Amino acid sequence: MAQSFRPRDTAELVEVVKWAAAEQQPLEVIGNGSKRALGRPMQVANTLALDHLTGVVDYEPAELVLTARAGTPLAEIQALLQDNGQELAFEPMDYGPVLGEELGRATFGGTLSANVSGPRRIKAGAARDHVLGLEAVSGRGELFRAGGRVVKNVTGYDLARAFCASWGTLAVASTITVKVAPKATxxxxxxxxxxxxxxxxxxxxxxxxxxxxxxxxxxxxxxxxxxxxxxxxxxxxxxxxxxxxxxxxxxxxxxxxxxxxxxxxxxxxxxxxxxxxxxxxxxNLTVFPHNLGALWRVSVAPTAADDVIASLPEGCLVMQDWGGGLLWIADPDDQRDGTSLRAAIASAGGGHATLVKAPENVRNTIDVFHPQEPGLSLLTKRLKSQFDPHGILNPGRMYKGV
Missing domain, CATH: 3.30.70.2190 (Alpha-Beta Plaits)
Known part of the structure; x- marks a missing residue:
């Protein structure tokens, strides 16, 4: 029988994941579900929602450090920072509007697990560059902590950074610590x-x-x-x-x-x-019309942007960000598999193409995230097996078998 879990504290979160690991019951891990339609569809009966695991744990404006629980609404954190003349320098976008969700439903943990960064990335870096530490539960049901409250070098895996862009496939964060920045006048x-x-x-x-x-x-x-x-x-x-x-x-x-x-x-x-x-x-990509069809996020060298754009089928709409290094491509044909797009990227010197929005039947049959090189794919699977040996956390969300 399908179950929906909504833990209110770390202890409850650990118990849920321990149960899932023992019973080998896969979990769909979400915050508020604002990015649920991004990624490969998962055939998972049980849901682990973190929307009750909320609240700012510690915030010291003078130290430019904030710690909050993973399910805390991002808008709540941004409002708190705004009141203190500060901000998240990586300027996270909100995927809600383009995925058919309301604006403002993103959570702190979901934003960081997807490594969501906005236009200021060219100056301030990506979301992962601002994460100092986290407390999380691995797919074994084990609570661990990584990093801390200061910037420092680490030996071995930089787990706090590895969590970013893992889309919930490695571990479930309970609390995350980030550095914040003074807001421009x-x-x-x-x-x-x-x-x-x-x-x-x-x-x-x-x-x-x-x-x-x-x-x-x-x-x-x-x-x-x-x-x-x-x-x-x-x-x-x-x-x-x-x-x-x-x-x-x-x-x-x-x-x-x-x-x-x-x-x-x-x-x-x-x-x-x-x-x-x-x-x-x-x-937030509201420059695009609501009926934009499929949406691709393409990362290339700015010098290659024009060649990639020139290769696109007629009717595609493109917005360039990051000085031309990030292309948002709206394709009116939402059934295209991206083969020609990825070939054009390879011919232009390399890059990445992620399918952000498309019907479920398309996302179920193609590589939503850019295919990895064999060596990187092997490393990804090895990291997954170490943190989630039973494959219970968002299985297949990014790649088959991961």
Missing amino acids: TEKTVCLFGLQGVEATGAMSAALGSSAEVSGAAHVPEKLAALQSGNWGGGRSATLLRLEGIEESIDYRVGILRRVLELAGTVEIMDAAASFSVWQSIR
Whole structure:
């Protein structure tokens, strides 16, 4: 008989996983389930939901360190940080809107287990780079702790970082400690309208290579720009460069970008309110229409972005983030298996393509996450066998047999 478990503390969590290990009963591990439709479908009867394992355990603003239980709503943590003039520097996106869920349902543990990072990754690093330590339960039902409350080197597996991007297949976190950052006083966005292809990629690369300390670099093509409220740039493509800090510093750095980009076209400046709204749309992918079909997340070298985009079938919509290193590709044909896309990525020098959104029948038959090289695949399976020898935690969520 299918069972749904919702532990309220670490002791209950340990007992649930111990039972599942002893009975070899697989568990679908979720927070609030906001990313449930991302990944390979799992044939699992039992659910382990962490939405009752909530609350901030420790927060010291002066030390820039926060510890919270895995099921704590991410919005609750962000509100607490906001009240103290701080933030999660990796700027996590919310997958909810593109997966048909409400905005704001993501949890702390789910965000980190998926290594969810936003536009500021080019400056602040990925989510995993901000994790200091965690308390978790392995697939054996054993409670363990990794890392701590300070940044330090480790010997052997860096378990806190390994947890990130494992999608709940290695262990179930009960509490996680992260470093937080002071929030910028204000922000502005330098906009270039009408650039195409290599022009846009070149402008972003030039800006990121300058001393302007750009914290966001994205390109929205005209077909997507025309759909936005306010009609960005009169329906022209928009190349966006975000600057954060104090007003005087931002104005000085705007001057740097004006000089660097003087041959790239007319430069316009978005004020703080408009800039915040635009980057929220980019971060949460609400620049795309609701009926976007399939959605692919592609990571490539920025210099290869234009070649990959040129290889796409007609009708695909693409937004570039991370200076061109991250491509969000909406494909109106939601039955495509990604073979040609991954071949184009390989031809362009390599990268990764993850299928974020597609019907269940497609996700059940293709590699949702980018296929691993044989050596890495072997290491992944070995790590899985050490932490979850019975294969009870999110079995097959990422790869068959893992």
